[in-house]
Amino acid sequence: MVLEKIDQLAREWLEEAGNRIFMALEQTNIEVExxxxxxxxxxxxxxxxxxxxxEKIAEHFPDHRLLGEEGYGEEITSLEGVxxxxxxxxxxxxxxxxxxxxxxxxxxxKEGIGELAxxxxxxxxxxxxxxxxxxxFVNDVExxxxxxxxxxxxxxxxxxxxxxxxxxxxxxxIKEARGLRLYGAATLEYMAVATGRADAYISANLAxxxxxxxxxxxxxxxxxxxxxxxxxxxxTEKGASFVASPGVHAEILRDYLGK
Ligand code: IPD
Ligand code: CA
Ligand code: CA
Numbered sequence: 001m002v003l004e005k006i007d008q009l010a011r012e013w014l015e016e017a018g019n020r021i022f023m024a025l026e027q028t029n030i031e032v033e034x035x036x037x038x039x040x041x042x043x044x045x046x047x048x049x050x051x052x053x054x055e056k057i058a059e060h061f062p063d064h065r066l067l068g069e070e071g072y073g074e075e076i077t078s079l080e081g082v083x084x085x086x087x088x089x090x091x092x093x094x095x096x097x098x099x100x101x102x103x104x105x106x107x108x109x110k111e112g113i114g115e116l117a118x119x120x121x122x123x124x125x126x127x128x129x130x131x132x133x134x135x136x137f138v139n140d141v142e143x144x145x146x147x148x149x150x151x152x153x154x155x156x157x158x159x160x161x162x163x164x165x166x167x168x169x170x171x172x173x174i175k176e177a178r179g180l181r182l183y184g185a186a187t188l189e190y191m192a193v194a195t196g197r198a199d200a201y202i203s204a205n206l207a208x209x210x211x212x213x214x215x216x217x218x219x220x221x222x223x224x225x226x227x228x229x230x231x232x233x234x235x236t237e238k239g240a241s242f243v244a245s246p247g248v249h250a251e252i253l254r255d256y257l258g259k
Contacts, residue, residue: 006061006082006108007116007131013056017049017104018122021089025099032096041092046070049088049104057084067236069209076208076236079112085212085235091185100124105187107212109235117216119187128191128217136194136220143195146222146245152176152255155199155248158189162204163240167228169256170202186241190214193243194221200244200252202228207238214243224249228257 024030024045031044047070054072057064061082066073068086076083084106089095091102100123108116117136119128128143130136136143157177159170174180181198183189186206192198194217203210212235215225227233228240230253244252 002082003108003110003115003131009056009060010106010108010116010118013053014104014106014118014120014127017052017088018120020052021045021049021104022122025095030096039093041096042070043089043092043096045095046089046092047072050086053084053086053088053106067208067212069207079109079234079236081111083109083235085109085208087187087209087212090187090210091183094184101183101188102185103187105209105213107214107216107235109212112235114212114216114219114235117213117220119191119213119217121188121191124188126191128194128213130217130220132216132220134220136217138191138195143217143221146194146196148222148246150199150245150247152199152248152251154178155245156181156197158182158192158198158201160203160205163202163228166204166240167202167257169259173200173202173252173256186210187214190218190243193223193245194218196245199248200242202240202242202257204240205238206241208235211235211241218243222246230258 050068050070050072064082066084067076087105090105094101104120106118117130155177189201225243228242
C-alpha cells in the first residue's frame with residue numbers, strides 16, 4: 001500500500017534530515033538571507049533540507065508533487081494526486097537566533113485530503129505524527145482528544161503580532177484569556193494547541209507549508225482549524241489561520257472574531 005511505503009520512507013528521510021540540521025547547528029558558517037522582508041529569513045540549511053526531500057521524492061515517487069517553501073517543488077494549483085507539503089525549517093528566525101524552537105514539517109495529501117503528518121522538533125526531541133482516522137502521537141504516545149468544555153477565561157492563547165494589528169478584536173481575546181504565549185514557529189504553535197499546552201492560535205499570515213502537517217495533527221485530536229472568520233481552509237491558500245480546542249474556538253468566534 002502506497003501510504004505505508006510513504007510513511008516508512010518519510011520517517012527515514014526526516015531522521016536523516018534532522019541529523020543533518022543538528023550537525024549544521026555546530027557550524028559557524030550558516031548563510032542567512034532575508035527574503036520578503038528583513039525578518040523573513042532563509043538559510044543554506046533550509047534550502048539543502050528541502051532539496052534533499054525533493055530529490056528523494058522524485059527518485060521514489062516520480063508522480064508525486066512537492067509543495068515546499070524554498071522553491072524546489074512545483075507551483076501547485078490543483079489538489080489532484082499525492083502532494084508532499086514541506087516546510088524544511090519552520091521557525092527559521094528561531095533557528096538562527098536561538099538554535100532551538102524550530103521544526104521540520106511534512107504533510108502528505110491525497111486528492112486534497114490530509115493522510116499523514118509529521119512535525120519534528122529536533123532540539124526539543126518531540127516527533128509528532130498523525131494518520132487520518134488513527135489518532136495523533138508524540139514520540140509514539142497517543143495525544144488525548146481535546147476537551148470541548150474549556151472556556152476562554154481559563155485558556156492560554158497564542159496570537160502573533162501581525163494578527164493583533166490585522167484583527168483588533170484579538171486584544172479583547174487576550175484580555176479575557178488566562179494568558180498570552182508566543183513561540184515563533186507556526187508548527188509548534190499548532191502542536192501547543194494539539195497537546196493542550198495552549199488552547200487557541202491565531203496567525204495573520206500563514207502559508208500551506210506552515211500548516212500542512214499541523215492541520216492534520218490538530219484535527220486528529222479534535223481541534224477546529226478554520227480561517228479567522230470561521231470558514232474552512234484549503235491547503236493551497238495563504239492567509240490568516242485560527243486553530244483552537246472546540247469550546248474555545250466556538251466562544252472566540254461567537255464573542256469576538258465573528259462580530
Ligand atoms: C514562519 C513562522 C512564524 C510565522 C510566520 C511563518 P518560517 O515560518 O512559522 O511563526 O509567524 O508566518 O512564515 O519562515 O520560519 O518557515
Ligand atoms: Ca514556516
Ligand atoms: Ca520555513
